[in-house]
Amino acid sequence: MSNRNNVRASRHILQRGLMCLAALATVTAVQAEQALVVQTNSRDDIIHLIDADSHEIVDIIEGVPVNHGAAAAPDGSRLYFSSEAKYTLDVVDTATLSVTDEIPLSGRPNNISISNDGHHVYVGIMEAPGGIDVIDTRTLENVRHIETQSRVHNTFVTPDGRHLVAGTFGGDRNLDVFSTETEELVFSMYPKRDETQLEGIRPIAFETDDEGNTARMFVQISDLHGFAVVDFETREEVDRIELPSIPEDERDPGPYTRAPAHGIGVAPDQQTLWVCSRMNGRVYAYSLPELEYLGGVEVGSHPDWITFSPDSRYAFAANGHSNDVSVIDIAAMSEVTRIDVGDAPKRNITFIRP
Amino acid sequence: MPNTDPRKRPDIRRRLMTALLLCLPVMVTGQVTGERHDPGIDLPEDDGRARLVAACTACHDLTGLPAYRNYWNRDRWRSMVDSMVENGAPLDEAGRQVVTEYLARHFGTATQASEEQEKRTEEGTNEQQE
Numbered sequence A: 001m002s003n004r005n006n007v008r009a010s011r012h013i014l015q016r017g018l019m020c021l022a023a024l025a026t027v028t029a030v031q032a033e034q035a036l037v038v039q040t041n042s043r044d045d046i047i048h049l050i051d052a053d054s055h056e057i058v059d060i061i062e063g064v065p066v067n068h069g070a071a072a073a074p075d076g077s078r079l080y081f082s083s084e085a086k087y088t089l090d091v092v093d094t095a096t097l098s099v100t101d102e103i104p105l106s107g108r109p110n111n112i113s114i115s116n117d118g119h120h121v122y123v124g125i126m127e128a129p130g131g132i133d134v135i136d137t138r139t140l141e142n143v144r145h146i147e148t149q150s151r152v153h154n155t156f157v158t159p160d161g162r163h164l165v166a167g168t169f170g171g172d173r174n175l176d177v178f179s180t181e182t183e184e185l186v187f188s189m190y191p192k193r194d195e196t197q198l199e200g201i202r203p204i205a206f207e208t209d210d211e212g213n214t215a216r217m218f219v220q221i222s223d224l225h226g227f228a229v230v231d232f233e234t235r236e237e238v239d240r241i242e243l244p245s246i247p248e249d250e251r252d253p254g255p256y257t258r259a260p261a262h263g264i265g266v267a268p269d270q271q272t273l274w275v276c277s278r279m280n281g282r283v284y285a286y287s288l289p290e291l292e293y294l295g296g297v298e299v300g301s302h303p304d305w306i307t308f309s310p311d312s313r314y315a316f317a318a319n320g321h322s323n324d325v326s327v328i329d330i331a332a333m334s335e336v337t338r339i340d341v342g343d344a345p346k347r348n349i350t351f352i353r354p
Numbered sequence B: 001m002p003n004t005d006p007r008k009r010p011d012i013r014r015r016l017m018t019a020l021l022l023c024l025p026v027m028v029t030g031q032v033t034g035e036r037h038d039p040g041i042d043l044p045e046d047d048g049r050a051r052l053v054a055a056c057t058a059c060h061d062l063t064g065l066p067a068y069r070n071y072w073n074r075d076r077w078r079s080m081v082d083s084m085v086e087n088g089a090p091l092d093e094a095g096r097q098v099v100t101e102y103l104a105r106h107f108g109t110a111t112q113a114s115e116e117q118e119k120r121t122e123e124g125t126n127e128q129q130e
Helices: A002-032 B012-029 B049-056 B074-086 B093-107 B109-129
Strands: A034-041 A046-051 A057-062 A067-072 A078-083 A088-093 A098-104 A109-114 A120-125 A132-136 A141-146 A151-157 A163-169 A173-179 A185-191 A201-208 A214-221 A226-231 A236-242 A261-266 A272-277 A282-287 A293-298 A303-308 A314-319 A324-329 A334-340 A345-353
Touching: A034 A057, A034 A067, A034 A314, A046 A067, A067 A120, A067 A345, A078 A109, A088 A109, A098 A141, A120 A151, A120 A163, A151 A201, A163 A201, A163 A214, A173 A201, A214 A261, A214 A272, A226 A261, A261 A314, A272 A303, A272 A314, A282 A303, A293 A334, A314 A345, A324 A345, B049 B093, B074 B093
Parallel strands: A067 A109, A109 A151, A201 A261, A261 A303, A303 A345
Antiparallel strands: A034 A046, A034 A345, A046 A057, A067 A078, A078 A088, A088 A098, A109 A120, A120 A132, A132 A141, A151 A163, A163 A173, A173 A185, A201 A214, A214 A226, A226 A236, A261 A272, A272 A282, A282 A293, A303 A314, A314 A324, A324 A334
16 A cells, blocks of 8 residues: 555656646746847848847848848748849748748739738739739748739738738729638729829738727828828728928938838737838827827938837837837837848838747 | 937938939939939949939939849849839930940849859969969
8 A cells, every 4th residue: 555655656746847847848938939020121131130128139131132021930930031132032941040942923022921820921023013922831832923903012911810901003003902811802992193103002000909800001102291091891091190290401301202101010019000200200109099199209211111029118110221220118209229230121020039 | 318310310401402403404304414413332434324323313322233233134124224214213215225234234144144254264364374
């Protein structure tokens, strides 16, 4: 009997020990994950990885000339970049930071996005006739082309993963919404106002409701120093908000390529909307869902794109002319540091590297 | 407090006036009248340089060109030139051809081909000397 008790006690101790080891391994794994800002440099062949907490450059990816768009696999194992110089979608292994594949595209690419399951990357083709190349990340092949009858500047996957949204130039309508399941067009908005090639839709940000469904789109439009508010369910523009005006002699003289405001983002906690003003050299914040003006932060020259730390503590604005990234403390509404990066930084994203 | 480096702030008023004055004759006449803007980089001096600078620098500098070096052939440069004309660059058909040839010659895959040829020639010369 005493032997059985001893065996039971030993098993109990062993089980407790294994549980402790498992817990320790889990904690260690979580601590090893790193939130990184991926900063492209559109006139360069390097991409910077910036620690979202320390605000220091921790790595540099090389070999993607004239890099434009960036996307991350959901598990953080890969990064994808479009190269305007090579007409490719480049695949980067985040463990080695080497380019492992270069997938040919149908034309000169612009921005990209990735499906929520990570299986497809959608590449906007800016070179006429335009459209969207669909890359299957499981086979690393260019498997389909979605016709848009317009040149595609940006693609976005809505936070709920159900829709692919394209902001385009030169089409009869320049904001297209597709189903990610069927890749069929669901609806279009913003008919062209003139025949110029820079008439169209610029960056777009998305707000979700409490269930995580797409509630509103915040849309930047050619020539608008501000943004439009679109109700996603009714498919109607419900408001148009102009950014603050500053004295002309304080403005950047441009040119702005007809986008005086370029770069817009919703913080991960869905509490604030941030809008970049190239003309003013500032980023402006609005409360969500009320869209009350919260204030502006002076940043570098030509802020062009914005991303956030996962905890919504910091915003990172890429300044395309001063070649740096402004780190903004969101609660304090102030710039805390400016990080020198490559030539013409623009698109940036945030991902968790395992 | 934002750490704005005043050295990074452009002389806004001077640049605005300069840009307006330099753009005006091009906008009015639609003619490429010669170099008027700073391209931002050193460009090889040969046929096409003047047209490239005059047509393009009304809207932007040319510091982005070196990033494309050795990647684009003549067709791709022509596609970009056509795109820029659609965006407002003042070039007629003859100008498009001249600018395309210039870009292909100095920033295209032809650049790589000529560099490789120079290297082969140099290696051949070195072998003869040895």
